Structure formats: C-alpha cells, structure tokens
Amino acid sequence: MRHLGIDVGGTFTDFVEAREDGLRTWKRLSTPEAPEKSVLAGTPRDDFERVVHGSTVATNALLERKGPRTVLIVTEGFKDLLEIRRQTRPRLYELEPQRTPHVVRRGDVIPVRERLDHEGNTIVPLDDAELERVVDAAKSSGSQAFAICLLHSYANPEHELRILRALEACGLSACASAEVLPEYREYERASTTAINAFLQPTVAGYVSRLEASLARLRIMHSAAGLSAAGEAASRPVSMILSGPAGGVLGARAVAAQSGFDRIISFDMGGTSTDVALCDGEVTLRNTTEVDGMTVQAPLVDIETVGAGGGSIARVDEGGALTVGPESAGADPGPACYGRGTLPTVSDANLVLGRLWEHQPLGGSLLPDAARAHEALTSLGAPEVMAEAVTQVANANMARAIRRVSLERGHDPEGFTLVAFGGAGPLHACQVAEEVGIPRVLVPRVPGVLSALGMLTAPEALERSQAMLIELGAGVADSPQQGARALEDEARAAFTAEGFAVERLTWSADMRYRGQAHELRVGVERPEHTEFARAFHAAHARRYGFAAESRPVELVNLRARVEAAPPSIPLAAGDGSPQAPIDGSSAAGRIVSRASLPVGAVLNGPAVVVQEDATSFVPGGWRGVVDDAGNLLLEPSP
Amino acid sequence: MTSEAARLAVWNALLASIADEMGVTLGLSSHSPNIRERRDYSCGVFDPGGEMVAQAAHIPVHLGAMPEAIRAVQSLAPWREGDVAIVNDPYLGGTHLPDISLVAPVFWEGDIVAFLSNRAHHADVGGMSAGSMPLSTELYQEGIIIPPLRLYDAGERNDALLAMILRNVRTPEERLGDFDAQLAALDTGASRVHALCRRYGTAELRAQMAALKDYTERLTRAAIAAAPDGRYEAQDAVELPGDNEAPIVLRLTIEGDAMTFDFTGTAPEQEASVNAVAAVTRSAVAYCVRCLLPAEAPSNEGGFRPLRFVLPEGSLVNARPPRAVSAGNVETSQRITDVVFRALAHALPDRIPAASAGTMNNFTFGGQRADGTPFAYYETIPGGAGAGPRGPGLSGIQTHMTNTANTPVESIERTLPVRIHRFELRDGSGGDGAHRGGDGVVREVEALQPMEAAIIADRRRNAPWGLGGGEAGEPGADTLIHAHGEEQRLPGHTRVRLDKGDRLRIETPGGGGWG
DSSP: OEEEEEEEOSSEEEEEEEETTEEEEEEEEOOTTSTHHHHHHHSOSSOOSEEEEEESHHHHHHHTTOSOOEEEEEETTOTTHHHHTTSOOSOSSOSSOOOOOOSSOTTOEEEEOOEEOTTSOEEEOOOHHHHHHHHHHHHHHTOSEEEEEOTTTTTOOHHHHHHHHHHHHTTOEEEEHHHHOOOSOHHHHHHHHHHHHHHHHHHHHHHHHHHHHOTTEEEEETTTEEEEHHHHHHOGGGGTTHHHHHHHHHHHHHHHHTTOOEEEEEEEOSSOEEEEEEESBOOEEEEEEETTEEEEEEEEOEEEESOOTTEEEEEOTTSOEEEEEEEOTTTTOOGGGSSOOSOBHHHHHHHTTSSOTTSOBTTTBOOOHHHHHHHHHTTSSHHHHHHHHHHHHHHHHHHHHHHHHHHTTOOGGGSEEEEETTTHHHHHHHHHHHHTOOEEEEOSSGGGHHHHHHHHOOBEEEEEEEEEEEESTTOOOOHHHHHHHHHHHHHHHHHHTTOOOOEEEEEEEEEETTOSSOEEEEESSSSHHHHHHHHHHHHHHHHSOOOTTSOEEEEEEEEEEEOOOOOOOOSOOOOSOOOOOOEEETTEEEEEGGGOOTTOEEESSEEEEETTEEEEEOTTEEEEEOTTSOEEEEEOO | OOOHHHHHHHHHHHHHHHHHHHHHHHHHHOOSHHHHTSOOEEEEEEOTTSOEEEEEESSGGGTTTHHHHHHHHGGGOSOOTTOEEEEOOTTTTOSSTTEEEEEEEEEETTEEEEEEEEEEEOSOOOSSSTTSOOOOSBGGGGOOOOOSEEEEETTEEOHHHHHHHHHTSSOHHHHHHHHHHHHHHHHHHHHHHHHHHHHHOHHHHHHHHHHHHHHHHHHHHHHHHTSOOEEEEEEEEEEOSTTOEEEEEEEEEEETTEEEEEOTTOOBOOSSTTOOOHHHHHHHHHHHHHTTSOTTOOOSGGGGTTEEEEOOTTBTTBOOTTBOOHHIIIIIHHHHHHHHHHHHHHHOTTTOOOOOOOOOOEEEEEEEOTTSOEEEEEEEOOBOOOOOSSSOOOSSBOOTTOOOOOOOHHHHHHHSSEEEEEEEEOTTOSOOSSBOOOOOEEEEEEESSOEEEEEEOOOSSSOOOOBTTOOOOOOOEEEEEOTTSOEEEEOSEEEEEEOTTOEEEEEOOOOOOBO
C-alpha cells in the first residue's frame, strides 16, 4: 500500500507518502508560473495506489484574473448583476470605496428577452428568433467562455439549457447556472457560474497535464472530499479551498488519534492564518468570498485572518505597534530570508531565538539573524520590539479565534488548538493562553499536514437542489420526491466515476420564515419531521433559541455520497535519523523533534525544531510526546 | 509587557474584542431579520466616566450617537449592580425611535469599572405606520418614546415598564426577543470585562482605557494637522415636500490639529420628518473625519476631542422636541456628510471625492396578498459613488451613512406580490470628468396586487455635485407607470396607491465626476 499526498502552496509544494511502515515527507519549491512542474519534479517514479492532489491553482487563477474573456448571458433588465452584487461596500470608512472588478467585464454581457416566475412558469417565452440573436451575439463576441444565468432557472432550467445546447452546437463552451448551482439568489448563482466558466480552461488544462504523468490521480475539493480529475475540471469552483480543506482534515485526523475530537485548527503560514472549528465533524458552509466575489459551493468552514509570519510590523502615527495586514509575502519575504528589509513576525521570532538560526526553511534557506536584528532596529530596541511584535500578532490572532468560535456558537475553552503550518506551532501556546484554550496539539508533521489530511479524505460527491418549500402540518409540498431525484443523481454520478456508495448523508439549508439567511443542517432522513427537528436543534445550539411554533422553510437540499475512507497509517515512520541537537537560543533549550521518543517530557522554555516547522514551548508550559507521536502542550501543573 | 507601543495595540485588540463579541452575541441571538441580517446595530464599551473606549459599529450613524445615550442615562445615577437602562428618545441620547439603546454599568469588587451599551434598530416601535418610518410631522406619530429609565433595577426586571412598551408596538413578541438579545450581549460584555479585571487588575484596565482614547486622539490630530489651516465654507440643501428646500450651511475651521464645525446659517427645523437631532449631526461629521484616519484606527471618545461643534438650537441639524426625525436619520444625515466633505475638499483637494448619491432612496410598500394575508416591505436602493482623485466612483453601491444589502430579486418575488422588471445600472447617470462618477441604478417594480407604496428620497432636484471641474451626477427620478401605459412623474416624498399591473420606476442619482 502506497499513497502519495501533494499540496501545492504559494512557496512550497509538500509531499507526504504513506506506507505500511509509516510516513515520509518532503518539500520542493513551488513553481507558480507552471505549478505542475514542482509537482512532477517532486513525485517519485513509483507505482502509487493513489495520488491525492490539492492546489491553489484555481484560487490563484481567480486572484490574478488569469483566464479567458468570459461573457455572461442574463435575463433582460439585469445586465449589471455582477456590477451591483449585493450593493454593499467592503469597508465602512473609506473616502473612495474600491472594489476589484468581477471576472466578466461590464461590456461582456448579453441580455436575453425571456422571463420565468418563481415557480418556473413562463412569463415571457424564449422564442427562436431571440435564441438566434443571442447565439449570433455570442459568436461575434469572439469570447471563449460563456456563463448563462437566467432569473428563476433553479425552478426551471429549460431556457438556460436551450441556450447552452445552441451554443454547444456552434462549438462554444458554456456553463448553465442551473447545472453549476441550482439554488436561488441570482447574484450568488451568476457569480459562481461566471467564475466556473472563467476557471474551466485553466484548471482543465492543469489537471490534464498532471493526469498525463500521474496515474490514479484524485483531486481534493473544498468540501473535504476527493473527486476525479474530470469532475474538478468541469467544476473548478469546487477547488477554491482545496489546500486548506486538507489541513482541516489532517488536523482532525491527528487530533482523533490523540483522543481529541473538539478542535480548532490553527494553520499559520507566511501571509495568512486559517482557523476552523470542528466539533467532532468537519463543518461545511455554502459560500465564501474571493477578492470581493461570491463563490457558492460547499466548502470547509474556514476563516482566514490576514496575519502570518510575513506580516509587516510598524509603529503608526498614534504611537501604536501594528502587525499586518500588509505582508512581505514570499517575495521579498521576511528580512531574515535575504531579500526583504521590513521587520516581520518571522524576524521577531528569529531575534527572540524562537526560530533557530541553524534551522533551514524547507530544507534549504537559512535565516540570517543579523538581517532580522537590523530590520527590527527600525522600530526600537530589537529584543524589546521583537517581543512586542509577537505579542501584538498573538493578540490579533486571539481576537479572531474568539470571534470565529463565538459566531459558531461555541466557547473556545472546551477545545484543543491544533497548530500547524510553518508558524502555527511557534505562536500556538501564547495564543491559546490569550483565548483561554487549555491545550495545544502539534502534529508529528506540522509543516505538511494539508498533504497528509488529503490522504485521509474520502471520495465524496455532493449535489444540491433548491426546494423552497415550507415545512409543517398540512403542507402539500413534499420534499421526498425531490430527495429521491437528488439521491439518484448523486449516486449515478458517483457510480459513473467507478465508486461504490458507502455512505449517503443529507443536509439541508433551512430557516424560519422571514429570515434571509439559512443554516446548513445535517439531517438523518429527508423527511418532514426530521427536517424540522434537526433545524430547531441546530438553531438552538448556534443562536441560543428555537422558535418551535414558527414555520420552517427548506431552501436547499443536499445529498452527499462517500466511498469508504482509506485506511492510512498516521503514525510516523522512524524517518531519516537526525543528529541530536545540543543547543540553546535566547528563547531556551533547542531540541530536535526526532530526538523526542513517545513519552518524552519537555519543560518550557524550549524550542523544538524539525525539518518543516518549529514549535515554541514557553516557560510555564510542558510538552509530552503522546502515544500517537503528537506533541501535546499544556500549562505546567 | 515590554513596550508601550505593543501595550496600546494589545489593549486595542482586547477592548475591541469585547465590543466585537457583544456584537456577535446580539446579531446571533436576535429574532428579527433587521438586526440579524441587515446588521443594523452597534455595541460599545465605555469607561466609568461614560466616555467611549471601543465600538463595533456596522452603521455609521451610531458612531457619534452612542456616547449621547451614556450621557443621557447618567440622570439615573447612583448605579447598582444589575441595573440596565433603556432609552430611545432622540432628544435624550437617541437617534430615531426605532433605535433602542440599553446601557449597563459593570461592577468589580464594588466599583464601576466600565459601562456597556448596545443600540439596535427594532423593526417596529408603534406610531402611525408599520415599520415606524412614517411621513410624519411630529415625533409622537413615529412611535413610543422611551426616556432614560431602568429596565432592570439591581437585577429585578421592571415588568410594568416592559408591559407598557410592548403594548405600544405592533410585534411585541419579536421586540421581546430582540431585548433578550440585547441583554445577552450586555452579559457577554460584562463577563469579558470581568476577565480583564481578573487578569490585569482594575488599575491597568483604567490606565489602558485612558491610553487608548489618547491614542485615537493622536491619530485624529495627526490627520487634521495634515490639512492646511483655514476657514472653509460649504453649503447644500435638503429637499422638502413641495418645491421647497432647507439649506445646510457649514463653516469649517481647521486650526493646527483641531477642527470646528459651525453650522450657523442652516435652515430652521422643519415640519417634515427631515430633522436631525444633534447626535445624528455629530455622527455624520464623525463619520467624515473617521474616513480620514487609517483603516484600523479604533473608534472612541478620543476621536471627538479635536472636534468642536456649533449647532444652532432649533435648526435642521439640532432639532428640538417634538419635531419629527425619522427621515433626518436616513436622509439629512447624508446631506450633512456632503456638506462636510465639500468643505474638506477646499482643504484637501487631492483626497476628497465628489458627492455620492446622497440619499438612501427609502422605498416601502404594503397591502394584502390574494389570500388576504398582510405584507409590508422596506428597502433602501443604492446609487452612484462620487469620483475622486484615486479613480472613478463605484456604481450601484451604498454610500456614506448606510451600507445595508439588497434582497435578491428571486427572494422578493417568492415572498411578495411584486415582479421586478429592471435592476441595473442607470447608464450615463454618473457625472463626467477625468474620473467619472458612479452610475445610479434603475429599479422597476410591478404590483401584482393593489398596494400602498411610499418613497422618501432626496437628490431629486439638486444633483450630486462634481469636484475639481467634474460634472454633477444625474438627479434621481421616480415615475409611476400605469397599467395602461401612461407615465406620471412623482415627487421625492411620495405616497401612492398602486393598482394591479401598475409599476414604479425608481432611478437613483449618479455620483459627481472629478477633475
């Protein structure tokens, strides 16, 4: 049994190989201009049972607007759906509010004379002459990608599908919103469909280049499951959180091994930090924003905070030290890695001795303590300011974690903080202290946890359908029929990919009548009474009350099919033996992670170095390597 | 701790996070869509002297108004543990009647260490029309007026007061749920303040509250000092029913690191509901000044210290009881920001943008569905943003004193007997210039049942001005299109009966051009 997990990040491409005898990990520098290069260069020419891949390729293409000119075809009267969006400005206090343009330029919209009502009845038919006019306009636009979003198409896709077929007959490639996202709310559906059409060529090209060289390739999607390369190519919007989803799965898997099921994952990288809360299960949500554009697709419920190792520190005009949101990123990067000059969080950690100057980053880059000192001198006495920078970064992170927990109806005090990413284990104990989290768990391989998590992901596929019915006694509409159709669709698509359905789960987006936002709730069976029961319970858990007499609306129904999860040994292999380190820094004793056997106890202050990450155990904290090989950190008794 | 600079930042995060968490609790536990989904609420943390030290605001109009509520309830002192005050009187710490504030002292070892407050827009507080945003001529028509009173007295709920309030509103159950949410937010805040006292001690808490106010004051003074000294004048006007208008006149003096906003010469208070109470005026001014500061600057009392106000009593910008105020909050507040920015543009021509749409285009309609059930709906419609030195203005966007989201067309048509025929940009409505003003929008709504509709909108005659040579944006226009095709132009303050098949076309103003 050999499985390979590959996670392409901004700076490094991470590899985790799982074999019967344990895990092996390595890294390569990423090659952003052609991401498949680093993937193929780092992949051994061996026969793997599966190669599981997650990548930021979709997100990067979107952020950089790298894609074909995309045309939106929309109901007449609504040509500016992607301009107006939800009409709000991103920041409250700003002299000149700015918003990045959507993927469709304003002139690239073709209005169609047609109209349905909310039940899908035709108000204005789409006649043949109009269809012909639309196709002609599409042909003469010279564009390569088309997105079709007509009002109320979730209730009746016929008009959209007629346009889709007519375009395809002319050799044009198009996405119909009723196929990409058959849910109501026109802006969200149009935005998602347009982004899907925009990303298709880039992502399809990328996965097909990978598939040409890698056998049995599986793609990690944002909803914590795997899909075939073909599915990813036709639904690239489902790859937006591919890498971070792997991280959350990995955090959950290693925490479960150590006996913890209520976790907050804390993935601190160079420019940002991803935080997710798992109360047993990985929580999914339905929508996210990328660069001001809405993407509606099931994805792991992750909050991103704009602070990481590369966040720049400065003293503002009022005399306060601020850290971020500006970041030195990977280029020029923190001052200590040779190109940047502005002081960053990583520089502060190096000055404090929490990053060890003899520990290379990703196996190659050695940090330069003198450069870090010099950068921090611009703020004041370097040692004092280094401490200050980490305090401010930790305070900001703590504020974010508390808010994320509270918004999801939880007090963080009952959770375990699972720290990973290059900088997570450096800050975790102090952040936990600020938030009131009683313990920190650092996985065996914190620097490549996303790649590891991908290996634990099951094959999964989700399909949704707008229902828009009211639940309650005497209601004629029945969800059962819709549920059966949805189940058939999901099973058929999954079976066509060659998988056996091991698990079928239902979730529904529901709300009290009059509410504008739904809650995504897991339900045991798609039946009236079960929907209502599950919704009231979820509402009470999250918002503190349930209005049992109020009518409940079922907005969308989702069926998820999964194959049996792979059995992956998470226990570390012996790995490459590492020479014992006998050192110390300003922060405390330096210990190599490889030299700590199961059961080893470590009292802070200490710095634990390993190839892919560094952990800082502050004074007053104590670490124990538990039976699973994870480092469990708690305040000393 | 090691560094003053870090201590400021850390305490900024600590106190801001209390306001954040109160906001999260309030938003999540409230029952009504207006609070939960439109996020029409704010939370604040105040020092024992009643000065604001941190705020989580979603609505700029609460920015300067919350401190007024704290000052107003001090008439109830001395305080006891478990007291909670309530107030919505616009003339005693409120803004307009739907905004109800709760205020509570936080005790630690017998002493008051902080006050907490939150203010939420309740969907109905009684008065002459559902939703309590009427075309009124005196305050008494707008709903129940609550002067500063104890809702809780040393932990005991004042059931008589509560019963009195609930009997005067249309949806008492929802109000009760929203009060519970506001109380839960106060509890969240109090437990967080207690945690700080335990961890850092009250002396440190008090010292850092003071330090944070000083910090915001320094940031504000630095921003003001960057503008050249001088006296800058500006004028604009609020449109009144009929063909009249009421001018707002501002003399802004910048002297070193301080500013004086003198509104002498502004029109007197009006019979229409366009009157702004002093708190609304201060909020609008504070919003403009806040836009000059760095994005992450904390909002607190320190930001007001460099600002001096001259607000003539009995004028449009400092109305007296019992003047009606419902539109003052939503429309006149927009015009005050225009006047302030216009004056600032003389001092900072390379920073200040041209006028934005300058109206919230308040649109309400209601009636009975085919099955006899009643319906009512309120929305604000976006316009164009003014262009500025950095670039063109955004189109179809909420500007200045509001930032509430729209309801999707597919959602409105499911729940209300209307059909939306157009919601798109109003091409060419942004003012011309080196940088073009943003376009307004066209929204066209057909009644599928007979209904009453009302529009309260400004900038129907006076166009949003351009700057630096840029042209004005197109003023808004409201048109009734009868089912048989005839069109009728409507005034900006309008109540109209729609028959089945009639349409309203609302065209919102574009932003002014720049350069």
